[in-house]
Amino acid sequence: MLARPDILALQALARRLADAARVETLKHFRAPLDVVSKTTDFDPVTIADRDAEAAMRALLAEVRPEDGILGEEMGATAGTSGLTWVLDPIDGTRAYISGTPTWGVLIAVQDQTGPILGLIDQPFTGERFEGGPDGAIWSRGEDRRDLAVRSTTDLASATLLTTFPEVGTPVQGAAFRRVSAACQLTRYGLDCYGYALLAAGQVDLVIEAGLQPYDVAGPIAVIQAAGGLATTWEGAPAHNGGTMLAAATPALHAAAMKLLNA
Incomplete structure (x- = not known):
């Protein structure tokens, strides 16, 4: 179990990663963009996907080089700390290239048992959804509120x-x-x-x-x-x-x- 100061440091770094990805994804959103497919079944990828992951990886290499990384565009990098950062620079590239604001940047830190904390960031709307041991929050700029699921049972x-x-x-x-x-x-x-x-x-x-x-x-x-x-x-x-x-x-x-x- 990670100590609270470690959790807080990881959360702060996750937010920095999301900020870095926002810059790269917003550069190209709703702008002329070259799209290629990674497979014959149209699995699109863009410069925004690749540059956003590269920006996050560069920050991790600087701040936490001992951690592993698993990213959609650049694969797996082994670490020695027992923690792995799981990155999807643009989840929903089809939405991204269509101009709809339902894509997002996904970031998680996990150990061998699964995710410890995670983040869903929507750069265009400025919304950020975060979850960790202390609960879940939504933020947009200075606005913040706790997140809680519904109570629906049927x-x-x-x-x-x-x-x-x-x-x-x-x-x-x-x-x-x-x-x-x-x-x-x-x-x-x-x-x-x-x-x-x-x-x-x-x-x-x-x-x-x-x-x-x-x-x-x-x-x-x-x-x-x-x-x-x-x-x-x-x-x-x-x-x-x-x-x-x-x-x-x-x-x-x-x-x-x-x-x-x-």
């Missing part, structure tokens, strides 16, 4: 979010639709901002598949600090990626998991 009253309507494989998509049919409202396309809205008490569920560790480490920390749950569809730790079932309450989590695995 699917019939729940709002569900996901990013892609197909939700993974055909089998996973069918499982998602079972949950969606039981919910009051389903919305699509919000990337990491959906997890932030869950932590902020605006929605009740986020269900996704086909995820990487850098997609989920930051959101897991924020949601858990706000009082929610974030696991795989089977209820296991989700920080290694794969599937995600994030819920406001244990009862809602159990009900969704039952339908996902029916």
Whole structure:
């Protein structure tokens, strides 16, 4: 268990990393931009993705060179401290290149058991969602408030979010639709901002598949600090990626998991 001064130092550094990424991402947002695909199935990447991760890595190399790093664009760098920084410089590059403000910068610090603290930053709106051992907070400039999930316990009253309507494989998509049919409202396309809205008490569920560790480490920390749950569809730790079932309450989590695995 890290001592409180260590946690505070890590939180301060996470904010510095987010500030550095804001500069790089805002340079190119809603501006002419070259986009290339990392795969044949259109997995876009831009100079903003690469420069934002490079800026965060440079700061980590200066301040905490003993820590490991796992980033979407530049892979894994081994460390010796037992801590790893998990970075997604732009979660939602498709949203970014479309000009929608639902992408974000994801930052987490984790040990072998999972995330210790995390951050979801939306540079264009100036919103920052943070979670750690002392709880979760939202900030925008000088404005700050605590984050807390909703108290919803039944699917019939729940709002569900996901990013892609197909939700993974055909089998996973069918499982998602079972949950969606039981919910009051389903919305699509919000990337990491959906997890932030869950932590902020605006929605009740986020269900996704086909995820990487850098997609989920930051959101897991924020949601858990706000009082929610974030696991795989089977209820296991989700920080290694794969599937995600994030819920406001244990009862809602159990009900969704039952339908996902029916």
